Amino acid sequence: xxxxxxxxxxxxxxxxxxxxxxxxxxxxxxxxxxxxxxxxxxxxxxxxxxxxxxxxxxxxxxxxxxxxxxxxxxxxxxxxxxxxxxxxxxxxxxxxxxxxxxxxxxxxxxxxxxxxxxxxxxxxxxxxxxxxxxxxxxxxxxxxxxxxxxxxxxxxxxxxxxxxxxxxxxxxxxxxxxxxxxxxxxxxxxxxxxxxxxxxxxxxxxxxxxxxxxxxxxxxxxxxxxxxxxxxxxxxxxxxxxxxxxxxxxxxxxxxxxxxxxxxxxxxxxxxxxxxxxxxxxxxxxxxxxxxxxxxxxxxxxxxxxxxxxxxxxxxxxxxxxxxxxxxxxxxxxxxxxxxxxxxxxxxxxxxxxxxxxxxxxxxxxxxxxxxxxxxxxxxxxxxxxxxxxxxxxxxxxxxxxxxxxxxxxxxxxxxxxxxxxxxxxxxxxxxxxxxxxxxxxxxxxxxxxxxxxxxxxxxxxxxxxxxxxxxxxxxxxxxxxxxxxxxxxxxxxxxxxxxxxxxxxxxxxxxxxxxxxxxxxxxxxxxxxxxxxxxxxxxxxxxxxxxxxxxxxxxxxxxxxxxxxxxxxxxxxxxxxxxxxxxxxxxxxxxxxxxxxxxxxxxxxxxxxxxxxxxxxxxxxxxxxxxxxxxxxxxxxxxxxxxxxxxxxxxxxxxxxxx
Numbered sequence: 312x313x314x315x316x317x318x319x320x321x322x323x324x325x326x327x328x329x330x331x332x333x334x335x336x337x338x339x340x341x342x343x344x345x346x347x348x349x350x351x352x353x354x355x356x357x358x359x360x361x362x363x364x365x366x367x368x369x370x371x372x373x374x375x376x377x378x379x380x381x382x383x384x385x386x387x388x389x390x391x392x393x394x395x396x397x398x399x400x401x402x403x404x405x406x407x408x409x410x411x412x413x414x415x416x417x418x419x420x421x422x423x424x425x426x427x428x429x430x431x432x433x434x435x436x437x438x439x440x441x442x443x444x445x446x447x448x449x450x451x452x453x454x455x456x457x458x459x460x461x462x463x464x465x466x467x468x469x470x471x472x473x474x475x476x477x478x479x480x481x482x483x484x485x486x487x488x489x490x491x492x493x494x495x496x497x498x499x500x501x502x503x504x505x506x507x508x509x510x511x512x513x514x515x516x517x518x519x520x521x522x523x524x525x526x527x528x529x530x531x532x533x534x535x536x537x538x539x540x541x542x543x544x545x546x547x548x549x550x551x552x553x554x555x556x557x558x559x560x561x562x563x564x565x566x567x568x569x570x571x572x573x574x575x576x577x578x579x580x581x582x583x584x585x586x587x588x589x590x591x592x593x594x595x596x597x598x599x600x601x602x603x604x605x606x607x608x609x610x611x612x613x614x615x616x617x618x619x620x621x622x623x624x625x626x627x628x629x630x631x632x633x634x635x636x637x638x639x640x641x642x643x644x645x646x647x648x649x650x651x652x653x654x655x656x657x658x659x660x661x662x663x664x665x666x667x668x669x670x671x672x673x674x675x676x677x678x679x680x681x682x683x684x685x686x687x688x689x690x691x692x693x694x695x696x697x698x699x700x701x702x703x704x705x706x707x708x709x710x711x712x713x714x715x716x717x718x719x720x721x722x723x724x725x726x727x728x729x730x731x732x733x734x735x736x737x738x739x740x741x742x743x744x745x746x747x748x749x750x751x752x753x754x755x756x757x758x759x760x761x762x763x764x765x766x767x768x769x770x771x772x773x774x775x776x777x778x779x780x781x782x783x784x785x786x787x788x789x790x791x792x793x794x795x796x797x798x799x800x801x802x803x804x805x806x807x808x809x810x811x812x813x814x815x816x817x818x819x820x821x822x823x824x825x826x827x828x829x830x831x832x833x834x835x836x837x838x839x840x841x842x843x844x845x846x847x848x849x850x851x852x853x854x855x856x857x858x859x860x861x862x863x864x865x866x867x868x869x870x871x872x873x874x875x876x877x878x879x880x881x882x883x884x885x886x887x888x889x890x891x892x893x894x895x896x897x898x899x900x901x902x903x904x905x906x907x908x909x910x911x912x913x914x915x916x917x918x919x920x921x922x923x924x925x926x927x928x929x930x931x932x933x934x935x936x937x938x939x940x941x942x943x944x945x946x947x948x949x950x951x952x953x954x955x956x957x958x959x960x961x962x963x964x965x966x967x968x969x970x971x
Contacts, residue, residue: 315368315369315372318366318369323373323378323380324380324382324384324399326366326369326370327370327380327384327399327401327452328384329362329363329366330363330366330367330370330409330413330448330452331363331445331448331449331452332445333358333359333360333362333363333366334356334359334360334363334416334441334442334444334445334448335359335441335442335445336355336359337355337356337357337358337359337360337437337441338356338359338437338438338439338441338442338445339438340355340356341353341355341356341434341435341437341438341441342434342435342438342442344434345433345434345435345437345438346434348434349433349434350428350433352433352434352437352438353420353423353424353433353437355437355441356420356437356438356440356441357417357420357421357424357437359441360413360416360417360420360441360444361417363409363413363444363448364410364413364414364416364417367406367409367410367412367413367414368410370401370406370409371406371407371409371410374401374402374403374406375815379401379402379403379818380399380400380401381398381399381400381401381402381454381518382398382399382454383396383397383398383454384396384397384398384399385397392513393509393515395457396454396455396457396458396516397458398453398454398455398458399452399453399454400452400453400454400517401452402818402819403815403816403817403818403819404592404595404596404660404816404819404820405451405452405819407660407664407810407815407816408451408588408592408660409448409451409452411584411663411664411667412444412447412448412451412584412585413444413448414584415579415580415583415584415667415668415671415795416440416443416444416580416584416585418671418675418791418794418795419440419576419577419579419580419671419675419791420437420440420441421787421790421791422576422579422675422678422787422788422791422792423436423437423440423574423576424787425682425784425785425786425787425788426574426575426576426678426682426788427574427576430574432476435476436473436476436574436576436577439469439472439473439476439577440473440576440577440580442465442469443466443469443470443473443577443580443585443586444580444585445465446462446465446466446468446469446585447462447466447584447585447586447589448462449461449462449465450462450463450465450466450589450592451592454516454517454518455515455516455517456505456508456509456515456517456520457505457515459593460501460502460505462589463498463501463553463557463589463593464498466557466585466586466589467490467491467494467498467557467586470487470490470491470494470570470577470581470586471487471488471490471491472487473487473573473574473577473581474486474487474490474569474570474572474573474577474581475487475488475572475573476573476574476577477572477573477574480572482572483572483573485569485572486566486569486570486571486572486573487572487573489565489566489569490566490567490569490570493556493563493565493566494556494557494563494566495556496552496556496563497552497553497554497555497556497557497563498553498556499552500548500549500550500551500552500553500556501549501550501552501553501554501556502553503549504546504547504548504549504550504552504553505550507542507545507546507549508520508546511523511527511530511542511546512527517596520600521599521600521821524543524599524600524603525603527542527543527603528543528603529541530542530543532545541604541606543600543603543604543607544604544606544607546600547597547600547601547603547604547607548606548607548610550593550594550597550600551590551594551607551610551611553590553593554589554590554591554593554594554648555590555614556590557586557587557589557590557593558587558588558589558590558591558644558647558648559587559618559640559641559644560590560614560615560618560644560645560648561614561617561618561621561622561893562893564618564622564641564893565890565893565894565897567582567587567637567640567641568634568637568638568641570582570637571631571633571634571637575633575674575675575677575678575681576675576678578633578636578637578674578678579670579671579674579675579678580671582636582637582640582670582671582674583666583667583668583670583671583674584667584671587640587644588663588667590648591644591647591648591651591659591660591663592660592663594611594648594651594656594659595651595656595659595660595819595820596819598654598656598820598821598822599821601651601654602654602821602822602823602826603823605738605739605826608651608652608653608654608738608826609652609738609739609740610652611648611649611651611652612648612649612651612652612653612733612736612738612740612741612744613652613740613743613744614648614652615644615645615646615647615648615649615650615651615652615744616645616649616733616740616743616744616745616747616748617645617747618641618642618644618645618648619642619643619645619646619648619649619747619748619751620642620645620747620748620750620751620754621891622638622641622642622645623638623639623641623642623751623754623755623758624754624887625638625887625890625891626638626639626642626754626758627754627757627758627761627887628884628887628888629758630689630690630691631688631689631690632677632680632681632688632689632690632693632762632766633674633677633681633688635690635758635762636670636673636674636677636762638758639670639673639714639755639758639759640670642751642754642755643662643666643670643714645751646662646726646729646748646751647659647662647663647666647729649729649733649744649748650662650729650732650733652736652738652740652744653729653732653733653735653736653738653741653744653826653828654736654738654822654823654826654827654828654829655728655729655732655733655736655828655829656813656816656820656822656829657810657811657812657813657816657817657820657829658725658728658729658732658811658829659729660810660816661724661725661728661806661807661810661811662722662725662726662728662729664725664802664806664810665713665721665722665724665725665798665799665802665803665806666722666725668713668721668795668798668799668802669709669710669713669714669720669721669722669795669799670710670714671795672706672707672709672710672713672792672795672796672799673707673710673711673714675788675791675792675795676703676706676707676710676792677707678788679700679703679784679788679789679792680693680696680700680703680707680766682784682788683696683699683700683703683780683781683782683783683784684773684777684781685776685777685780687773687777690762690765690766691765691772692772692773693765693766693771693772693773694765694766694767694768694769694770694771694772694773695767695768695769695770695771696766696767696781697767697768699781699782699783700767700781700782700783700784701783702783702784702789702792702793703783703784703789703792704767705796706789706792706793706795706796707763707766707767708763709796709799709800710795710796710799711759711760711762711763713799713800714755714759715752715755715756715759715760715855715858715859716752716755716756716851716852716855717756717852717855717856717859718843718846718847718852719800719803719804719843720799720800720803721798721799721800721801721802721803722799722803723803723843723846723852724803724804724807724811724839724842724843724846725803725807725811726752726851727842727846727849727851727852728807728811728812728829728832729748730745730748730749730752730849730851731828731832732828732829732832733745733748733828735828735831735832736826736828737825737826738826748851749850749851749854750854752850752851752852752854752855752858753854753855753857753858754858755855755858756854756855756856756857756858756859756862757858757859757861757862759858759862760858760859760862760863760866761862761865761866763862764862764863764866764867765866768866768867769866769867769870804839807839807842808836808839811829812829812832812833812836813829813830813833814833
């Protein structure tokens with residue numbers, strides 16, 4: 312295409328370098344020059360991310376024509392026999408991720424102009440989100456585990472800054488700290504996994520490690536005496552622990568709903584295209600390792616399915632519009648994780664892509680609603696917004712239908728493909744996972760349209776002041792909604808075959824024949840239309856329709872039914888409101904336990920041993936010794952003479968007896 316002609320004259324390495332460096336430059340300009348730029352601080356980050364998107368599309372087109380890249384740019388440091396390279400792995404998987412990350416990030420950047428225009432931290436926020444984009448790009452482009460870990464930790468650090476952006480709120484500070492600490496738990500396992508890879512392979516370069524994987528098959532390591540583990544299973548599970556933290560899988564999911572304390576644009580960016588998708592991408596990239604361990608795949612499959620259903624159920628009892636969407640993110644990440652466990656890596660990436668579009672759309676549309684509602688987030692205080700916000704209404708509907716898996720919206724194709732792949736799997740736990748994922752289709756549609764009907768339909772439940780000021784959001788907010796609604800509607804049609812069925816991603820993934828569920832589906836592929844017709848005959852579709860119908864019955868036609876059901880199912884809803892006790896358990900065991908342990912160390916260690924014994928104790932000892940020895944200073948000459956005589960006698964005795 313002519314708009315990319317000038318790029319053909321650049322060395323490919325410069326194109327790859329500019330993709331992450333453009334957002335980084337925008338971040339530095341906004342961060343260091345924000346005091347001067349003020350309300351114009353958005354121009355540099357937006358220009359940087361837009362340029363990165365332009366280059367990402369160019370790279371995608373190049374990859375489509377067979378031009379890939381794998382190599383190092385420079386050596387950053389050398390530690391003994393371990394060189395630390397900065398390098399890139401540009402293949403089909405990377406190309407898809409680059410376009411998704413930069414496109415969603417650009418929409419969020421533009422949206423932020425309208426949403427954060429009155430915030431005193433306007434420039435700082437743009438600096439952070441551009442830095443967030445840079446970190447994610449470095450993660451997906453890495454060709455070695457250390458660079459991957461750099462991007463991994465960088466997105467965690469910037470998410471801490473963004474979740475706690477409104478640092479004057481105690482709840483925001485607690486949420487950011489919770490996200491940081493929970494991710495450190497996962498990252499500890501991830502780091503041990505990387506160390507194990509270096510120990511057994513002697514390298515952290517992707518291709519070198521993947522080439523050595525067959526030689527590790529059959530090797531064992533003893534973690535618990537008498538119980539040897541497969542080395543590859545051990546490494547795969549350790550790496551997945553890191554993915555559980557970043558991609559918020561049970562039980563390391565507790566930080567994600569709390570991240571709603573950050574501004575809505577960052578909620579969209581974290582939940583749609585950056586941090587939470589890092590774990591899905593990482594496991595897909597490590598497919599040569601995971602395909603050698605049926606145990607690891609089964610663990611991933613079961614954890615993903617449990618997360619998909621049980622986190623969706625919590626969304627049914629939430630009333631904060633952002634938290635409902637947050638729990639839907641947890642549920643959809645569970646679908647992606649289950650796909651990884653079924654070796655359907657391409658289906659997971661396909662759902663990652665479609666989910667990025669419709670989840671960013673839902674969050675930004677929710678932000679548009681919150682903006683119009685004078686920062687009110689409780690859906691019980693909304694209602695009847697359809698007439699006042701037609702663009703937000705229609706785009707929210709598109710996102711809701713895509714999330715619920717209704718054809719022909721994008722979410723239908725990716726979610727249905729995952730459920731089909733899990734149903735085809737022969738791994739341990741596949742049947743259990745399939746049942747949970749099918750039931751999840753009902754739950755997803757129910758909580759999504761409960762939210763939709765309470766927000767946009769029915770009678771108005773807000774105060775008079777809010778009603779008088781209801782209006783559609785400005786174009787800088789609605790334009791990104793429209794831009795995201797288009798792929799939320801059409802992406803499934805165009806990308807299920809090349810991305811979902813692996814035709815485009817095959818060169819980036821390694822799948823063993825006995826677990827190739829996507830290959831089984833592709834072998835019977837008869838086109839997108841036939842897949843859609845098949846979907847209309849399947850359980851997930853009709854359960855989704857049932858969920859929408861139940862939501863309409865409960866919240867539009869018989870609004871007294873939900874209250875009656877709450878009373879009837881009080882024990883069940885209590886468990887859901889308590890979020891299965893995860894937060895209470897963490898608070899009691901880890902938080903209170905840490906405080907109790909800290910107090911004990913303070914009393915016994917600091918007060919008793921250090922202050923009481925070593926500091927004050929040594930001072931008391933010196934004082935007592937001084938009091939004792941001062942009595943020898945009598946001032947009488949004959950006392951001193953007597954001591955000298957005694958000393959002389961002792962010395963003479965010593966020399967005569969022991970030295971004579």
